[in-house]
Amino acid sequence: GQQVMQIPQYQHVQEGEDFTTYCNSSTTLSNIQWYKQRPGGHPVFLIQLVKSGEVKKQKRLTFQFGEAKKNSSLHITATQTTDVGTYFCAGRRGNTPLVFGKGTRLSVIA
Amino acid sequence: NAGVTQTPKFQVLKTGQSMTLQCAQDMNHEYMSWYRQDPGMGLRLIHYSVGAGITDQGEVPNGYNVSRSTTEDFPLRLLSAAPSQTSVYFCASRGTAPYEQYFGPGTRLTVT
Numbered sequence: 001g002q003q004v005m006q007i008p009q010y011q012h013v014q015e016g017e018d019f020t021t022y023c024n025s026s027t028t029l030s031n032i033q034w035y036k037q038r039p040g041g042h043p044v045f046l047i048q049l050v051k052s053g054e055v056k057k058q059k060r061l062t063f064q065f066g067e068a069k070k071n072s073s074l075h076i077t078a079t080q081t082t083d084v085g086t087y088f089c090a091g092r093r094g095n096t097p098l099v100f101g102k103g104t105r106l107s108v109i110a
Numbered sequence: 111n112a113g114v115t116q117t118p119k120f121q122v123l124k125t126g127q128s129m130t131l132q133c134a135q136d137m138n139h140e141y142m143s144w145y146r147q148d149p150g151m152g153l154r155l156i157h158y159s160v161g162a163g164i165t166d167q168g169e170v171p172n173g174y175n176v177s178r179s180t181t182e183d184f185p186l187r188l189l190s191a192a193p194s195q196t197s198v199y200f201c202a203s204r205g206t207a208p209y210e211q212y213f214g215p216g217t218r219l220t221v222t
Contacts, residue, residue: 098155
């Protein structure tokens with residue numbers, strides 16, 4: 001079945017450093033979504049990417065969808081303590097349910 | 111607008127007991143789903159529903175039943191709890207484009 005792999009599993013950064021998490025699918029995706037889960041909280045939708053090569057920005061966050069629509073990345077510039085949490089990618093192929101990656105847990109050291 | 115609500119927040123069961131986790135949404139979403147989250151495993155789909163009266167299995171359906179008699183409610187039943195079902199359970203509903211999923215606050219279940 002469809003698999004979505006996410007790396008790294010953990011990332012510890014100093015406040016102000018950049019952070020990137022990568023997502024790779026075993027199959028071509030129709031779209032990919034990104035979610036953030038704060039410690040003790042529930043996943044919250046960040047963004048959806050649909051087009052090949054798409055790049056979207058939300059303030060310090062930059063999301064990319066690969067040309068082959070099999071990989072994606074989330075980059076955070078100049079991390080802040082408010083960025084702490086686990087970031088999940090989730091991919092869908094056609095009308096099938098979303099498949100979530102295992103997430104990247106980000107710790108920010110002030 | 112309460113969004114997605116789940117009850118209870120916490121539950122402790124003994125092996126073999128049964129229980130129902132409740133989920134409700136007030137956004138008139140057709141699509142609802144149940145996930146379990148275990149450390150290092152991400153979110154795994156248990157069951158989902160594309161509308162009232164229609165349900166389907168996800169990745170890890172064994173030991174769980176669902177039904178969808180109304181658009182608003184999507185309860186998850188554990189038939190005979192096992193320690194392997196100790197987990198955090200999230201219910202989610204999905205709207206129209208961009209089809210983002212709205213998650214409930216979760217139920218933390220421990221089976222002893």
